[in-house]
Amino acid sequence: MLTGKHVLLIIGGGIAAFKTLDLIRRLREQGAQVTPILTKAAEEFVTPLSVSALAGTKVYRDLFDLTDEAEMGHIQLSRVADIVVVAPATADLMAKMAQGLANDLASTLLLATDTPVLIAPAMNVRMWEHPATRRNAEQLRQDGVAFVGPNAGDMACGEFGPGRMSEPLEIVAAISQQFEKGPLSGRKILVTSGPTHEPIDPVRYIANRSSGAQGTAIAKALMAQGAEVVFITGPADVPPPPDAQVVRVETALEMQEAVRAALPVDAGVFAAAVADWRVASASDQKLKKSLDGLPVLSFAENPDLLREVSRMSEGRPPLVVGFAAETDDVVAHATAKRIRKGCDWIVANDVSPATGIMGGSENAVTVIDANGVDVWPRMSKDQVAQRLAARIADHFSQAGDH
Numbered sequence: 001m002l003t004g005k006h007v008l009l010i011i012g013g014g015i016a017a018f019k020t021l022d023l024i025r026r027l028r029e030q031g032a033q034v035t036p037i038l039t040k041a042a043e044e045f046v047t048p049l050s051v052s053a054l055a056g057t058k059v060y061r062d063l064f065d066l067t068d069e070a071e072m073g074h075i076q077l078s079r080v081a082d083i084v085v086v087a088p089a090t091a092d093l094m095a096k097m098a099q100g101l102a103n104d105l106a107s108t109l110l111l112a113t114d115t116p117v118l119i120a121p122a123m124n125v126r127m128w129e130h131p132a133t134r135r136n137a138e139q140l141r142q143d144g145v146a147f148v149g150p151n152a153g154d155m156a157c158g159e160f161g162p163g164r165m166s167e168p169l170e171i172v173a174a175i176s177q178q179f180e181k182g183p184l185s186g187r188k189i190l191v192t193s194g195p196t197h198e199p200i201d202p203v204r205y206i207a208n209r210s211s212g213a214q215g216t217a218i219a220k221a222l223m224a225q226g227a228e229v230v231f232i233t234g235p236a237d238v239p240p241p242p243d244a245q246v247v248r249v250e251t252a253l254e255m256q257e258a259v260r261a262a263l264p265v266d267a268g269v270f271a272a273a274v275a276d277w278r279v280a281s282a283s284d285q286k287l288k289k290s291l292d293g294l295p296v297l298s299f300a301e302n303p304d305l306l307r308e309v310s311r312m313s314e315g316r317p318p319l320v321v322g323f324a325a326e327t328d329d330v331v332a333h334a335t336a337k338r339i340r341k342g343c344d345w346i347v348a349n350d351v352s353p354a355t356g357i358m359g360g361s362e363n364a365v366t367v368i369d370a371n372g373v374d375v376w377p378r379m380s381k382d383q384v385a386q387r388l389a390a391r392i393a394d395h396f397s398q399a400g401d402h
């Protein structure tokens with residue numbers, strides 16, 4: 001319930017604005033008080049009258065509305081709420097927020113507020129994936145703005161992909177979550193995920209079958225428990241969680257740099273399938289077929305990131321969790337791997353092709369720590385992630401060193 005909570009709802013100008021009418025209704029059902037702000041563009045999609053009728057209150061629209069200034073200045077308006085919610089957060093609004101512009105009522109309130117801000121982005125998939133929007137999203141995350149969505153799916157513009165605004169109930173849940181302090185709130189956790197690509201030449205590379213599904217699910221589950229997640233991912237099939245701080249890399253060496261830059265953290269979860277070797281003889285130019293026979297590739301060993309972090313003499317994360325992808329004698333190999341790498345827990349799984357785990361949606365894992373072996377039944381990767389996040393939360397609450 002959101003009884004007694006005051007939500008300042010900034011409605012941006014996108015087709016998804018119509019969903020905010022339902023959002024207002026849902027918020028009020030939960031006992032929240034909603035003060036709506038309409039941008040000029042939003043008025044093209046919803047009328048001030050319908051918004052005001054549903055919110056049961058006045059709608060604020062113009063920065064220079066003198067009556068409002070007399071009633072309540074915009075600075076005061078930005079402070080009365082317990083949370084500011086922007087839905088839909090258009091690419092334009094996000095850009096303004098990231099830049100700190102204040103040229104209308106919505107952007108001025110966002111710059112002046114001292115309450116938490118949650119945004120529900122909605123835009124065409126190309127706009128969402130544009131480097132400018134990605135930069136802005138990253139900036140906003142660093143500024144402490146929380147995100148809900150966007151979801152992937154069919155879009156009003158006829159395209160498919162991430163960009164759809166979250167559904168009203170998802171936004172209500174995300175708002176509620178802002179008021180609940182999860183057991184991992186205040187914890188910064190690093191998650192590596194996906195495969196790495198090791199170039200042979202500018203157009204060819206060596207990779208593996210990791211989809212990034214398990215790492216992504218873990219990042220989402222940790223965030224659902226309140227953790228701040230730095231998600232370092234190789235080129236995965238599964239899109240990264242939209243509300244994590246995402247660092248995209250290609251190679252193991254780039255991943256090493258990103259991991260080092262993310263430290264210090266409270267915990268590291270190393271779910272990436274990092275290539276063990278890179279091509280030492282990688283060419284700057286595309287290798288040509290030649291009459292002299294087949295190309296000969298020579299390899300160099302990649303750094304072992306899990307081992308490096310586990311064995312740090314200073315600033316080692318208090319909890320380091322590794323994965324062990326095995327095809328035989330899973331527990332014995334994983335137990336030895338935990339000792340060899342120096343991590344605290346190892347999550348072992350059988351990736352032999354018959355299990356369908358690598359690239360599939362399910363996983364059957366065994367968690368090994370200094371106290372023993374914990375065999376989990378086969379379940380979805382999301383459930384594995386939730387159980388692992390709960391185990392991490394439990395570990396910290398028992399350690400009680402917050």
Ligand code: CTP
Pocket residue numbers: 192252270271272273274275276302303304305306307321322323324325326
């Ligand atoms: N890992 C890593 N850096 C590497 C290789 C692996 O951080 N260069 C991490 C993985 O993210 C995983 C764990 O180490 O958490 C084990 O990965 P795995 O491929 O099972 O082990 P390897 O060290 O490659 O051992 P082997 O291939 O001999 O089984």
